[in-house]
Amino acid sequence: MQLLRPLLAAALLLLATLSDAHNITSILAKHPELSTFNHYLTLTHLAPEINGKTTITVCAVDNAAMSDLLSKHPSIYTVKNVLSLHVLLDYFGAKKLHQITNGTALAATMYQATGTAPGSAGFVNITDLHGGKVAFAPENNDGTLSSTFVKSVEEIPYNISVIQISKVLPSAAAEAPAPAPTQQNLTNIMSKHGCKVFADTLSAQPDALNTFNDNLDGGLTVFCPLDDAFKAFLPKFKNLTKSGKAALLEFHAVPVYQSKATLKSNNGLQNTLATDGANKFDFTVQNDGEDVTLKTKLTTAKITDTLIDEQPLAIFAINKVLQPKELFKGEAEAPAPAPEPSAADAPAPAKKGKKKKKAADAPADDSDAPADSPDDAADVTADDSNDAVRRNGGRYGGGVVALVLSLVFGLPLML
Numbered sequence: 001m002q003l004l005r006p007l008l009a010a011a012l013l014l015l016a017t018l019s020d021a022h023n024i025t026s027i028l029a030k031h032p033e034l035s036t037f038n039h040y041l042t043l044t045h046l047a048p049e050i051n052g053k054t055t056i057t058v059c060a061v062d063n064a065a066m067s068d069l070l071s072k073h074p075s076i077y078t079v080k081n082v083l084s085l086h087v088l089l090d091y092f093g094a095k096k097l098h099q100i101t102n103g104t105a106l107a108a109t110m111y112q113a114t115g116t117a118p119g120s121a122g123f124v125n126i127t128d129l130h131g132g133k134v135a136f137a138p139e140n141n142d143g144t145l146s147s148t149f150v151k152s153v154e155e156i157p158y159n160i161s162v163i164q165i166s167k168v169l170p171s172a173a174a175e176a177p178a179p180a181p182t183q184q185n186l187t188n189i190m191s192k193h194g195c196k197v198f199a200d201t202l203s204a205q206p207d208a209l210n211t212f213n214d215n216l217d218g219g220l221t222v223f224c225p226l227d228d229a230f231k232a233f234l235p236k237f238k239n240l241t242k243s244g245k246a247a248l249l250e251f252h253a254v255p256v257y258q259s260k261a262t263l264k265s266n267n268g269l270q271n272t273l274a275t276d277g278a279n280k281f282d283f284t285v286q287n288d289g290e291d292v293t294l295k296t297k298l299t300t301a302k303i304t305d306t307l308i309d310e311q312p313l314a315i316f317a318i319n320k321v322l323q324p325k326e327l328f329k330g331e332a333e334a335p336a337p338a339p340e341p342s343a344a345d346a347p348a349p350a351k352k353g354k355k356k357k358k359a360a361d362a363p364a365d366d367s368d369a370p371a372d373s374p375d376d377a378a379d380v381t382a383d384d385s386n387d388a389v390r391r392n393g394g395r396y397g398g399g400v401v402a403l404v405l406s407l408v409f410g411l412p413l414m415l
């Protein structure tokens, strides 16, 4: 019992601190002079993003400074860009600001993290000036340091520092009319962030590209394979029929907007743009520690990056090409060299008489997708040759959950 007591205390403390995350809206609510800034953090949906991050600094401006910005009648998307430039992705308390090493530093901002900031426009230059002043300017602001530190609003060490600065950071890039997410150029965003091969391939398939664009209004989540992965997959892709190519591309998007947090909390099957009646074309979303993975019978891909996340559009980079069983199951089952003309394209191949031995196929996978091979080979083997292996995997997972639950809820009973 004496051993368990500290454990219980630790568990309770954990529960208490989990509910203790900062709330930028309520922090700023104590300062009426910052109410417009606060209001727009809510309108632009930046507030929950800020609440979800730690080690950040919010540079608030007073109502007069916000009036200057709003007098230009920017769209809400433009305001979002401008305000996201005011959220530094590092913790700067008043003390640290006044004691910057070498007197100057660059801080990446949430604007940088949106992926829409050109060049270095998403960085803020912080410079200690004579007489204890601290100046702020966007990095590409021709050296003019126009905004200065006014006061510390609230500091929760290492989690969030809220400060007031004298003026809105002037940024032509952030203030440029921002397209509504539904007017975004999907292929452009993907190309710029490591998914150029996928984007180019999509551009070359107008039917698939149109399917993507048609879903922008209603909500769209895209999972684009990084260049290395898609390049390695190209030989296989080129083998597909026209409709197979479109289906493979459409398999990489879901007709619903989902943030990474939503994906994490909604594990399970997801239909895709390729889903069409009997052709399921679905995959499974599953957490793997802090990671989110997407699984088909043939592939397990991991989300590696967020390219854009602005309702109703989210684009995530993944480290592998998702191979739907509807397109590749037949191929995986035929001996690699067998010249079955369209095995790769046949949707839902017959399962009867399938070969149990997969070893022969794995080397073929190796040759066009070295990065994929170990997992793929393992998946194929587990899945096709022995379903029990997979089920055992599931049961093991359940056991861990049960263990955790019994630890958390069992402890009080034992005391």
Ligand SMILES: *[C@@H]1O[C@H](CO)[C@@H](O)[C@H](O)[C@H]1NC(C)=O
Pocket (backbone or CB within 6 Å): 017, 018, 020, 021, 022, 054, 156, 157, 159
């Ligand atoms: C800092 O954030 C972490 C994670 O959200 C939280 O557990 C912790 O309680 C916070 N610290 C303070 C002082 O609020």
Ligand SMILES: *[C@@H]1O[C@H](CO)[C@@H](O)[C@H](O)[C@H]1NC(C)=O
Pocket (backbone or CB within 6 Å): 023, 024, 025, 026, 029, 051
């Ligand atoms: C943050 O605080 C505001 C106002 O105090 C409240 O309306 C909102 O629900 C809070 N948000 C969260 C996530 O607790």
Ligand SMILES: *[C@@H]1O[C@H](CO)[C@@H](O)[C@H](O)[C@H]1NC(C)=O
Pocket (backbone or CB within 6 Å): 101, 102
């Ligand atoms: C500070 O300046 C020195 C000398 O110029 C340099 O070596 C060092 O890397 C700088 N430190 C930082 C944090 O920029």
Ligand SMILES: *[C@@H]1O[C@H](CO)[C@@H](O)[C@H](O)[C@H]1NC(C)=O
Pocket (backbone or CB within 6 Å): 104, 105, 106, 125, 126, 127, 142, 143, 144, 145
């Ligand atoms: C910040 O801007 C000032 C003024 O243009 C410049 O002297 C300084 O080198 C810049 N700091 C960094 C880290 O780029």
Ligand SMILES: *[C@@H]1O[C@H](CO)[C@@H](O)[C@H](O)[C@H]1NC(C)=O
Pocket (backbone or CB within 6 Å): 185, 186, 187, 188, 191
């Ligand atoms: C999207 O951007 C690409 C260049 O990256 C361009 O070729 C294409 O025309 C653009 N599409 C639209 C709909 O603007």
Ligand SMILES: *[C@@H]1O[C@H](CO)[C@@H](O)[C@H](O)[C@H]1NC(C)=O
Pocket (backbone or CB within 6 Å): 235, 236, 239, 336, 337, 338, 339, 340, 341, 342, 368
């Ligand atoms: C493409 O299809 C042919 C004929 O089915 C097959 O021999 C070849 O291995 C396939 N190539 C790839 C990369 O899948």
